[in-house]
Amino acid sequence: MLRVSSRAPTETIMPTLLEAQTAMRASLLHRDHEAISAMLAGHITADRLDIYRNTFIHTLTRALQLSFPATGRLVGKEFFEGAAQFFMADHPPREAWLDRFGGEFPDFLRAFPQAKSIAYLGDVAELEWAVNRALHAADVPPLDVAELATVAPEDQGRISFVARPSVSLLRLAHPVDSIWRAILASDDDALRQIDIESGPINLLVERRETGIEVERADEPSWLFLSTLCAGQPIEVALELAGDLDCPTALADHLASGRFSEFELATPQNARQLR
């Protein structure tokens, strides 16, 4: 019978499978090859272990590049790859569904000392993550507006909605929607004209039949929709929306399919939410 390895092990180490896998994890995440090297057959150079580590780094860097293309162009390939390596060592994926890897990257960039000179970098990344979420969100049918007709007029204030999974509402300190568009369009003129200090923005990000949409919203509109998307009853959202034309806004949200379900908050719950 052929042996698995033609080279006899120099010493016999009999790790459990869990010990071997834990040692491999240290090798991949932190380039700590010591424990795993002692478990391998024959003399294994770091080169062979680095093949696995390189695949690990390449796969995750590629996943981040796909999710954060504008962020990548802002900082350049080399910087992005370096930041990605620091990030994946601290925040490796927790599951095999890599579409969801990278949610902590915007906050990581905000705290990353080497990126301090680009104050808006974390905001660009946060917008890109919302776009990424919208791209990959589950296909959930929109709420059938006819169902709302079953609610008695006096109970309508207690309606609360569940937002479609592709909808995100962002409040960001810099005008990064303009930056994001200019970068992806490689429009240097547009980029130069952006006033970075023009103040915070409110954004609605969603997936429509035609693709991903990123739109600015004024403060009352944004507050009204984000309150509804947070599952608060209509009557609470109305109170926060100031002089917004709420019936028109709500009709637009329903027609645009921004909610998937609704329920009636009990009167007691509605009061508590307030």
Next chain:
Amino acid sequence: MPPPTIGKASLIPAKAGIGLRFQHHQAVLDRRPDVAWMEVHTENYMGGGTPLKYLDAIRRDTPISLHGVGLSLGSAEGIDRAHLERIRKVAERIEPGLMSEHIAWNLVGGTYLADLLPLPMTEEALDIVCRHVDQTQTYLGRRILVENPSTYLAFGNSIIPEWEFMAAVAARTGCGILCDVNNICVSAHNHGWDASAYIAALPTQAVGEIHLAGHSIKALPDGGTLRIDDHGSRVSEEVWSLYQEAIARFGAVPTLIEWDNDVPTLDVLLQEANHAAGFIARADGDHHADAA
């Protein structure tokens, strides 16, 4: 969204197919190439949106096989039930003709290590893999195929030859084997095995699919070389030669061209699939001649 329709053929034929990647979604829909079946990575269709729409449309004409890379059948700590459920949901939607996974692992300590990592070939690992194949087949309510890995290192406590490990998993769990001929070529070179003997040792009736892909050769500082399973080029002559040995032994089985790095045009993939189809036709002819 309308309910997905069932394609005209839901089973995977014993013919040549191609790995379907995002780059070719639109080209496949536009051109409807004459290819017997396609395979996708299950993990790429776990969300909603555009990828699923393409796959729904493509599968109306073309049988689809689901090939997972993330279930980690070899994890000592168990497989991720949430991931298994995601796989089940994709299968429910896509109604694949075949489903497959790997004899490998990538999950430990709550971390997904984003590669197909090698297992020690031990009785402990064999027990764990078999338990997880059982669990998966029970949960999905169907048979799966498991693929032999490509590896660059071996554990000192490995006592079971890989081909025996593969055969034992199939025998104990009733699963099939996805024989990756390129992986056999790569691992045989890297570990000094006899690739032909590996193929000859696999249980014929268990092999339900073959994978073919390109690999590269890396020079090591010590003067040796490693073969790297990078799926970034055409199938090598050596692998085509091994493939002929494989189908001479296993008969015509569904055969997939995989290409994941530097993905070429759809035409190049179709050429490679046609090349495989030629060997399958000849193997079929030989088989019938033998029978007569």
